[in-house]
Amino acid sequence: MGDKLTREEVLHVARLARINLTEEEIEKYQFQLKKLLDDVDKIKEVKLDSNDKLIAPVDEKTVCREDEAGEMLEPEEIMKNVPVSNGNFVEVPVMINE
Amino acid sequence: MSKYLDLSILEINGLLKEKKIKPLDLVLEAFDRIERNSDLNAFITLDREQAIATAKELEGKEVDNLLFGIPIAVKDNIVTKDLRTTCASHILDNFIPIYDATVVKKIKEKNMIIIGKTNMDEFAMGSTSQTSYFGAPHNPWDHNKVAGGSSGGSAACISARLVPLALGSDTGGSIRQPSSYCGIVGMKPTYGRVSRYGLVAFGSSLDQIGPMTRNVYENALLLNILCGRDDYDLTSSHRDVEDFTRLIGEDIKGMKIAVPNFFVSDIVSAEVLNKLNEVLDLLKKNGATVDYIDIDYIDNAVTLYQIIAMGEASSNLARFDGVRYGYSVENPVGIDELYSRTRGEGFGEEVKRRIMVGSYLLSGENAKTYYTKALQIREAIRKSFLKAFEKYDLIIGPNATTTAYNLGEGLDDPLKTFLDDILVIPVNMAGLPGMNVPMGFGKGHLPIGLQIIGNRFDEAKMYKLAAFVEKELNLELDPREVR
Numbered sequence: 001m002g003d004k005l006t007r008e009e010v011l012h013v014a015r016l017a018r019i020n021l022t023e024e025e026i027e028k029y030q031f032q033l034k035k036l037l038d039d040v041d042k043i044k045e046v047k048l049d050s051n052d053k054l055i056a057p058v059d060e061k062t063v064c065r066e067d068e069a070g071e072m073l074e075p076e077e078i079m080k081n082v083p084v085s086n087g088n089f090v091e092v093p094v095m096i097n098e
Numbered sequence: 099m100s101k102y103l104d105l106s107i108l109e110i111n112g113l114l115k116e117k118k119i120k121p122l123d124l125v126l127e128a129f130d131r132i133e134r135n136s137d138l139n140a141f142i143t144l145d146r147e148q149a150i151a152t153a154k155e156l157e158g159k160e161v162d163n164l165l166f167g168i169p170i171a172v173k174d175n176i177v178t179k180d181l182r183t184t185c186a187s188h189i190l191d192n193f194i195p196i197y198d199a200t201v202v203k204k205i206k207e208k209n210m211i212i213i214g215k216t217n218m219d220e221f222a223m224g225s226t227s228q229t230s231y232f233g234a235p236h237n238p239w240d241h242n243k244v245a246g247g248s249s250g251g252s253a254a255c256i257s258a259r260l261v262p263l264a265l266g267s268d269t270g271g272s273i274r275q276p277s278s279y280c281g282i283v284g285m286k287p288t289y290g291r292v293s294r295y296g297l298v299a300f301g302s303s304l305d306q307i308g309p310m311t312r313n314v315y316e317n318a319l320l321l322n323i324l325c326g327r328d329d330y331d332l333t334s335s336h337r338d339v340e341d342f343t344r345l346i347g348e349d350i351k352g353m354k355i356a357v358p359n360f361f362v363s364d365i366v367s368a369e370v371l372n373k374l375n376e377v378l379d380l381l382k383k384n385g386a387t388v389d390y391i392d393i394d395y396i397d398n399a400v401t402l403y404q405i406i407a408m409g410e411a412s413s414n415l416a417r418f419d420g421v422r423y424g425y426s427v428e429n430p431v432g433i434d435e436l437y438s439r440t441r442g443e444g445f446g447e448e449v450k451r452r453i454m455v456g457s458y459l460l461s462g463e464n465a466k467t468y469y470t471k472a473l474q475i476r477e478a479i480r481k482s483f484l485k486a487f488e489k490y491d492l493i494i495g496p497n498a499t500t501t502a503y504n505l506g507e508g509l510d511d512p513l514k515t516f517l518d519d520i521l522v523i524p525v526n527m528a529g530l531p532g533m534n535v536p537m538g539f540g541k542g543h544l545p546i547g548l549q550i551i552g553n554r555f556d557e558a559k560m561y562k563l564a565a566f567v568e569k570e571l572n573l574e575l576d577p578r579e580v581r
Contacts (some may be wrong), residue, residue, distance in 0.1 A: 001113050021450075024479045035513060037458070043471050052474065052478075056289070064332065093435070
């Protein structure tokens with residue numbers, strides 16, 4: 001314990017979130033994340049009478065709409081924002097090594 | 099330059115109907131005002147060309163509703179077809195949406211004219227709008243103060259009278275708190291009242307879009323056209339659309355008002371408490387009753403917010419990966435590097451911090467220790483609120499513990515931004531409607547706001563009380579008149 005997380009702890013959290021950090025950021029987040037996580041820890045002390053949970057405050061039954069084709073977007077439209085494309089394909093780096 | 103935008107919506111509507119003015123007059127006046135107040139940094143993107151084209155198209159149409167031809171500003175986390183939507187983030191600074199959010203469709207159907215996209219905290223994460231990639235907006239009452247956040251640009255542009263109407267979004271106070279700091283009327287409707295389709299998701303179980311305006315009546319008018327069931331948002335309510343102006347002007351005699359003790363505890367500054375007490379006296383004098391009550395676990399709301407909002411955010415923001423849209427790093431080696439470098443360079447400091455904390459809190463055993471526990475406390479808070487509403491019509495208190503503070507203050511403290519929202523977060527946890535109506539001024543003539551909280555779907559009753567307070571206090575809310 002102390003007032004900061006270890007370097008490895010920060011890198012672990014950053015890895016979970018798929019976020020690359022600079023050296024300067026790692027150092028800063030060692031203190032900041034510790035402060036936030038310590039604060040959140042207060043929740044462990046709270047005593048409750050019930051285990052009922054509230055995930056979202058909706059009191060109507062949520063029903064999926066019928067699976068019918070509706071308005072559709074054109075592939076050209078969708079491709080407009082794609083950073084790297086080839087025709088109507090989205091290009092990404094190689095994912096599977098041979 | 100004309101001064102039509104100083105008139106009420108009803109007056110403008112009259113002039114449009116009598117053909118004394120055209121929508122184009124309003125649009126040009128709005129852009130003139132925005133240009134002369136560009137130091138406020140209220141907008142990220144302006145849509146001058148399209149707004150003028152729309153205004154000209156409207157000249158051939160019948161003025162068929164009160165909001166016809168009225169310029170409106172839209173928060174930059176609500177997608178607008180063919181108009182850049184950045185969420186005030188580098189990761190979306192080149193993003194052009196290919197569809198309209200449901201609320202945007204609705205405002206276009208009523209022939210309102212979108213002027214531009216307003217500044218905000220990056221991905222709505224913050225309480226001052228200072229986390230914006232495009233720099234912070236300024237408070238029109240004092241340019242050295244924050245406008246509040248995250249809907250700071252929308253609040254500033256209404257307060258400075260640049261446009262009469264704006265849309266904001268509220269996940270943990272992001273409509274009410276900047277409305278309080280800037281002296282305007284802002285409504286966070288009941289969760290489910292307004293479709294979230296096209297609102298870039300932050301905390302999906304908390305987010306809600308709402309109207310930000312100069313006065314109570316115009317706020318209700320705008321909410322009238324925003325709400326309703328939408329098949330594209332499963333959580334939107336099937337309830338009938340109602341007229342939210344219908345109780346405005348009614349007597350408040352016999353209204354039962356509750357004030358949570360937490361809202362008048364020592365976390366609130368003396369000048370805010372004094373104003374609240376003046377309002378309570380006013381209500382009592384006019385036949386309302388006021389009781390102090392306890393809402394269970396309300397003091398834990400900030401912690402719950404840190405867990406629930408950050409957890410949901412870490413999941414929602416996983417979509418920003420450099421693959422389908424937005425910023426993407428060049429020549430990444432492997433898919434993992436594409437993700438992590440894009441996100442590392444594309445997101446700002448606050449957003450990265452929140453995603454990391456959220457990811458951590460939801461990982462492995464932590465999900466049970468923190469997230470499940472938070473959901474249990476959340477239910478207890480909701481039950482306590484609902485119990486209070488069995489006895490009381492409305493719950494009131496302040497929206498913020500202080501008035502707007504200096505730009506640059508508190509940026510190094512990761513907890514400060516959450517504590518700024520300590521009085522507004524409970525409403526989002528319970529899915530209740532909450533609003534701000536100005537109730538006076540503090541030191542340096544900075545606005546102080548009254549928070550009105552209603553039972554689920556009780557917005558009309560909230561507008562009734564808000565309109566009463568507005569009329570009785572009769573404050574000068576135009577900063578140009580006093581600065």
